[in-house]
Amino acid sequence: MLSFYTLFYKEVLRVQKVAFQTLLAPILTALLYLLIFSHVLEQHVEVYPGVRYTAFLIPGLVMMSVLQNAFANSSSSLIQSKITGNIVFVLLAPIAYGEFFAAYVLASVVRGLAVGLGVYLSALWFSQPPMQYPLWIVSFALLGSAFLGAMGVVAGIWAEKFDQLAGFQNFIIMPLTFLSGVFYSIHSLPTFWQSLSRFNPFFYMIDGFRYGFFGTSDISPWFSVAVVGGCLLAMTGITLVMLRSGYKLRG
Amino acid sequence: MFPAVDARQVHKHFGSLHALDGVDLRIEQGEFFGLLGPNGAGKTTLINLLAGLALPDGGQIFVLGHDVVKQYRESRRLLGVVPQELVFDPFFTVRETLRLQSGYFGLRHNDAWIDEVMHHLDLTDKADTNMRRLSGGMKRRVLVAQALVHKPPVIVLDEPTAGVDVELRQTMWHFIQQLNRDGHTVLLTTHYLEEAEALCGRIAMLKRGRVVALDSTRNLLSSIAGCRVRLKLAGILPAALQSQVVEKTGENYLLALSTYQALERVLAELRLAGVTVQEMALQQPDLEDVFISVMGR
Numbered sequence: 001m002l003s004f005y006t007l008f009y010k011e012v013l014r015v016q017k018v019a020f021q022t023l024l025a026p027i028l029t030a031l032l033y034l035l036i037f038s039h040v041l042e043q044h045v046e047v048y049p050g051v052r053y054t055a056f057l058i059p060g061l062v063m064m065s066v067l068q069n070a071f072a073n074s075s076s077s078l079i080q081s082k083i084t085g086n087i088v089f090v091l092l093a094p095i096a097y098g099e100f101f102a103a104y105v106l107a108s109v110v111r112g113l114a115v116g117l118g119v120y121l122s123a124l125w126f127s128q129p130p131m132q133y134p135l136w137i138v139s140f141a142l143l144g145s146a147f148l149g150a151m152g153v154v155a156g157i158w159a160e161k162f163d164q165l166a167g168f169q170n171f172i173i174m175p176l177t178f179l180s181g182v183f184y185s186i187h188s189l190p191t192f193w194q195s196l197s198r199f200n201p202f203f204y205m206i207d208g209f210r211y212g213f214f215g216t217s218d219i220s221p222w223f224s225v226a227v228v229g230g231c232l233l234a235m236t237g238i239t240l241v242m243l244r245s246g247y248k249l250r251g
Numbered sequence: 252m253f254p255a256v257d258a259r260q261v262h263k264h265f266g267s268l269h270a271l272d273g274v275d276l277r278i279e280q281g282e283f284f285g286l287l288g289p290n291g292a293g294k295t296t297l298i299n300l301l302a303g304l305a306l307p308d309g310g311q312i313f314v315l316g317h318d319v320v321k322q323y324r325e326s327r328r329l330l331g332v333v334p335q336e337l338v339f340d341p342f343f344t345v346r347e348t349l350r351l352q353s354g355y356f357g358l359r360h361n362d363a364w365i366d367e368v369m370h371h372l373d374l375t376d377k378a379d380t381n382m383r384r385l386s387g388g389m390k391r392r393v394l395v396a397q398a399l400v401h402k403p404p405v406i407v408l409d410e411p412t413a414g415v416d417v418e419l420r421q422t423m424w425h426f427i428q429q430l431n432r433d434g435h436t437v438l439l440t441t442h443y444l445e446e447a448e449a450l451c452g453r454i455a456m457l458k459r460g461r462v463v464a465l466d467s468t469r470n471l472l473s474s475i476a477g478c479r480v481r482l483k484l485a486g487i488l489p490a491a492l493q494s495q496v497v498e499k500t501g502e503n504y505l506l507a508l509s510t511y512q513a514l515e516r517v518l519a520e521l522r523l524a525g526v527t528v529q530e531m532a533l534q535q536p537d538l539e540d541v542f543i544s545v546m547g548r
């Protein structure tokens with residue numbers, strides 16, 4: 001138990017020591033999106049009746065930041081440790097693979113939520129979306145960031161070089177988040193893209209998260225939470241099997 | 252009583268390379284054991300398997316009776332490994348590094364021992380310095396300290412003195428020997444053979460993944476029969492002695508002697524030829540001679 005806690009603490013300490021990069025920079029990025037998109041679209045788009053576009057955009061941006069940062073945390077920490085070699089300190093210690101998994105994922109959740117909260121609080125200055133069901137908000141934020149944290153563990157272990165990780169980020173994570181309805185409701189898409197979105201787990205995360213704010217969504221939050229929970233379970237299974245086998249960590 | 256380390260028919264392949272080819276090795280508790288061999292012999296590979304950093308393709312390794320694969324948590328708790336590569340976490344200071352390592356091993360409130368280890372390795376001044384700001388030798392000392400935070404019964408040192416200055420090498424060995432006297436088993440690899448000769452009670456030599464020699468240091472030394480005599484002559488070495496020459500530089504000769512008695516014949520031949528001996532010194536065979544003879548086989 002203490003091994004797990006120490007590894008978790010070390011990961012959080014790492015985030016703190018480079019907070020400029022890990023916390024401030026992503027918050028600034030999200031605010032820039034908010035500034036530009038809301039400036040351009042505020043007058044033209046009304047996604048949900050009676051909800052101004054800026055208010056609509058905020059939950060999506062918050063969730064996008066949560067997800068991207070959760071992924072970035074575990075994946076970049078692991079690849080850095082692998083490349084500098086200091087991962088041996090963890091590998092030499094009597095840390096069970098389940099503890100290893102939990103520590104990296106939980107630290108990712110912490111970073112994801114910290115960035116998300118930062119984006120939310122600073123976005124309030126522009127517009128104040130309602131907050132109908134806080135419990136849904138918290139549930140989707142936790143499940144989504146854990147899913148991305150686990151995915152980051154897989155990517156960080158699989159990648160041998162920084163550019164492989166960047167590829168994973170640019171060709172999988174980015175498209176999936178952008179095509180998940182952060183900037184629009186999928187009902188505004190052509191049918192083909194609408195049905196394609198149904199296969200994107202990120203869509204359910206964003207949609208369910210947004211439901212917590214407005215009380216309306218494209219899909220029932222119960223269905224979304226089942227999809228996201230199922231994805232998290234599957235990803236956890238895959239990651240644990242990978243860790244137990246020592247894949248790419250223990251040659 | 253379980254052996255500290257028990258490797259049985261261990262095999263490891265890297266592609267077509269047979270890095271470990273059926274290694275059997277048994278190290279008893281309390282030993283100071285040397286693992287020697289040329290570059291690429293497989294020393295680090297064996298240590299990696301022992302520490303669970305890599306998995307064997309065949310065979311088993313036990314640390315104090317615990318299988319390093321099946322009972323990895325128990326076996327890792329019993330081991331303290333100093334890796335050969337100089338690695339560190341640039342985010343932390345020396346003390347933070349040692350505290351984190353203690354935590355990984357499940358130890359809370361370990362500061363008293365951490366302070367003692369830092370003191371013995373002359374790191375106290377650097378306790379609050381970031382790892383990035385340490386010199387190479389200091390980073391190596393932190394690696395040693397990290398391996399010792401949990402007072403492991405079996406200490407594994409993979410070339411711990413590479414890049415460490417003479418004074419610290421002395422202090423470090425003093426500390427490790429003290430731990431060995433207190434009952435800790437030590438497994439050491441090094442390319443400084445005088446170091447191994449002075450410290451290790453038993454030695455295994457590894458060559459291309461096989462154990463080619465395994466005996467007490469004393470037996471290994473006496474397996475090289477005889478001794479050597481270094482001579483500086485005012486004249487030419489008589490033909491009768493040419494077959495014994497090991498090395499020759501100018502009028503300096505190094506002759507091999509099968510026994511000490513053989514020295515009498517050398518002196519007799521020199522007297523007969525009227526060659527004056529200007530300097531003479533007898534040399535005991537050292538581990539380097541054993542090493543060269545074993546590896547040359």
Ligand SMILES: Nc1ncnc2c1ncn2[C@@H]1O[C@H](COP(=O)(O)OP(=O)(O)OP(=O)(O)O)[C@@H](O)[C@H]1O
Binds near residue numbers: 265270288294
């Ligand atoms: N991860 C790896 N992939 C491929 N080959 C490897 C790997 N690790 C070691 N080897 C090879 O296995 C052999 C044994 O290497 P090892 O590092 O065990 O040698 P060593 O005895 O520790 O040498 P040195 O004294 O140089 O440290 C070498 O030929 C090395 O190239």
Ligand SMILES: [Mg+2]
Binds near residue numbers: 295335
């Ligand atoms: Mg080596």
